[in-house]
Amino acid sequence: MRYLVPDDYMADPAVHLFNGKLYIYPSHDWESGVAEDDTGDHFNMKDYHVFSLDDVENGKVADHGVVLDVKDIPWAGRQLWDSDVAHKNGKYYLYFSLKDKNDIFRLGVAVADRPEGPFKAQPDPIRGSFSIDPCVFEDNGSHYIYYGGLWGGQLQRYNLKNKAYENGGTYPANNESAIPSRVAKLSGDMLQFAEEPRPVALLDKGGSPITASDNNRRFFEASWMHKYNGKYYFSYSTGDTHFLCYATGDNPYGPFTYQGVILTPVVGWTTHHCITEYKGKWYLFHHDSVPSGGKTWLRSLKVTELKYNNDGSIQTIEGSLKI
Numbered sequence: 044m045r046y047l048v049p050d051d052y053m054a055d056p057a058v059h060l061f062n063g064k065l066y067i068y069p070s071h072d073w074e075s076g077v078a079e080d081d082t083g084d085h086f087n088m089k090d091y092h093v094f095s096l097d098d099v100e101n102g103k104v105a106d107h108g109v110v111l112d113v114k115d116i117p118w119a120g121r122q123l124w125d126s127d128v129a130h131k132n133g134k135y136y137l138y139f140s141l142k143d144k145n146d147i148f149r150l151g152v153a154v155a156d157r158p159e160g161p162f163k164a165q166p167d168p169i170r171g172s173f174s175i176d177p178c179v180f181e182d183n184g185s186h187y188i189y190y191g192g193l194w195g196g197q198l199q200r201y202n203l204k205n206k207a208y209e210n211g212g213t214y215p216a217n218n219e220s221a222i223p224s225r226v227a228k229l230s231g232d233m234l235q236f237a238e239e240p241r242p243v244a245l246l247d248k249g250g251s252p253i254t255a256s257d258n259n260r261r262f263f264e265a266s267w268m269h270k271y272n273g274k275y276y277f278s279y280s281t282g283d284t285h286f287l288c289y290a291t292g293d294n295p296y297g298p299f300t301y302q303g304v305i306l307t308p309v310v311g312w313t314t315h316h317c318i319t320e321y322k323g324k325w326y327l328f329h330h331d332s333v334p335s336g337g338k339t340w341l342r343s344l345k346v347t348e349l350k351y352n353n354d355g356s357i358q359t360i361e362g363s364l365k366i
């Protein structure tokens with residue numbers, strides 16, 4: 044395990060291999076002075092940096108500086124949250140979470156010619172987008188975007204047909220299916236949804252939906268998708284119970300069957316990660332708030348090796364909050 048950017052606060056990593064190097068796309072935490080609340084106003088980020096490295100365990104991490112600033116996004120309100128980057132036909136597409144001028148979270152896209160940016164934002168958010176935490180996954184030439192987050196991430200404001208509730212949102216009853224993350228194929232130009240986003244169904248091993256009161260297993264935020272030995276691994280944070288969990292399926296749309304915990308709780312309220320293979324090893328990139336002394340809005344990037352058992356299950360990693 045090591046901290047990757049000891050001199051600054053970075054969170055919510057997405058890591059990809061581009062041109063033989065690993066590129067890290069994190070959120071950039073800072074001390075903005077906004078008070079902590081249940082809707083996450085204290086996560087008041089205003090720009091993104093990109094980092095690269097070619098040796099995960101010991102190598103130097105290069106900082107490519109600010110690659111997108113909120114002041115250069117035409118539709119911006121506030122709060123640049125989690126992002127991800129995908130590559131297609133020589134262009135790099137940064138997908139990001141940001142509140143618009145009406146304080147509604149939308150997903151935006153910014154484009155660059157190189158993985159280290161700089162990125163130029165599109166004039167408008169993705170049509171029909173809402174909520175937070177985009178993750179883009181390429182499979183057989185198609186790109187899929189997963190997204191969503193509860194509470195301050197506003198996912199509870201939308202019904203399963205992706206329309207905003209008129210009363211401002213609702214949570215299911217305890218025994219009903221939990222609110223799902225969403226997935227949609229991206230358009231050929233990578234700038235829009237190519238289809239109506241679909242719910243990402245999470246089932247228990249008996250085939251029943253994970254219910255809303257099952258806080259140890261239900262989806263909260265931080266979607267990530269990776270493939271291992273032909274299986275699709277959907278991983279996510281359980282939010283108020285602070286686990287990173289995973290579920291597996293046979294295709295990018297799911298359904299996905301809950302398998303277990305990847306990371307037990309860390310210091311700091313949020314937990315958020317990505318899983319990437321590099322030079323024959325698998326790694327969990329994530330964050331915690333140990334270096335800031337537990338300030339949940341000042342998080343630091345970490346990496347640790349992730350191991351599979353012979354049956355494809357992931358070995359649970361112990362987080363920094365040891366109870």
Ligand code: FUB
Binds near residue numbers: 086264313
């Ligand atoms: O960084 C702001 C938010 O905190 C992210 O979008 C969530 O996933 C959580 O990590």
